[in-house]
Amino acid sequence: MSYAPRVIALAELLTTRTAENPAIHEREFYILWNGLLGFHFPMAHAYLVGPKRPTPRAGFMPAFTVFRVADLKANIVLVVELKKPADNIPAGKQRVVDELVAYTQQHLDETDFSTVYAIAAFGLSFAVYKMEKSHLLEPQLVFDWSGNVTAPASFATMVQLASMIDEMTGTTRVE
Numbered sequence: 001m002s003y004a005p006r007v008i009a010l011a012e013l014l015t016t017r018t019a020e021n022p023a024i025h026e027r028e029f030y031i032l033w034n035g036l037l038g039f040h041f042p043m044a045h046a047y048l049v050g051p052k053r054p055t056p057r058a059g060f061m062p063a064f065t066v067f068r069v070a071d072l073k074a075n076i077v078l079v080v081e082l083k084k085p086a087d088n089i090p091a092g093k094q095r096v097v098d099e100l101v102a103y104t105q106q107h108l109d110e111t112d113f114s115t116v117y118a119i120a121a122f123g124l125s126f127a128v129y130k131m132e133k134s135h136l137l138e139p140q141l142v143f144d145w146s147g148n149v150t151a152p153a154s155f156a157t158m159v160q161l162a163s164m165i166d167e168m169t170g171t172t173r174v175e
Contacts (some may be wrong), residue, residue, distance in 0.1 A: 011150040026084045040162040044055045078110040085123035096120040
């Protein structure tokens with residue numbers, strides 16, 4: 001299985017636009033990422049994908065937050081931060097991980113799970129981290145950096161991530 005041809009075409013268009021303008025803004029990638037997250041974390045399985053949301057707490061807000069809804073409570077299971085491709089340098093990678101850790105620290109009360117997963121992304125490139133409440137300041141790299149989220153290997157990575165989160169949340173998928 002893979003993504004629909006239109007998704008692949010959108011990724012190819014974004015790759016071309018990035019080559020033409022390396023400083024392309026991350027918002028150009030929001031539609032693609034929103035669709036990919038909705039594909040892997042569908043409402044039919046009690047997941048909700050939320051875009052940046054106003055919060056009474058000061059500080060960083062990730063591009064997307066994935067919640068698992070149970071007993072009328074929305075629990076954070078995945079936070080996703082998206083940066084422009086031009087920021088994909090070692091210092092940029094560290095900065096996005098630090099932002100994800102800080103956000104998760106501030107919002108631990110919004111999940112009953114002991115683990116929160118995180119995706120750090122620069123355009124189409126991404127890595128997946130795991131943050132345990134007990135060792136939050138030490139995020140574990142679960143899946144190393146991939147160059148194109150729509151590539152077959154990256155699709156498999158996203159399927160594995162969804163499976164890990166399903167297992168954590170007790171979600172059973174019936175296709």
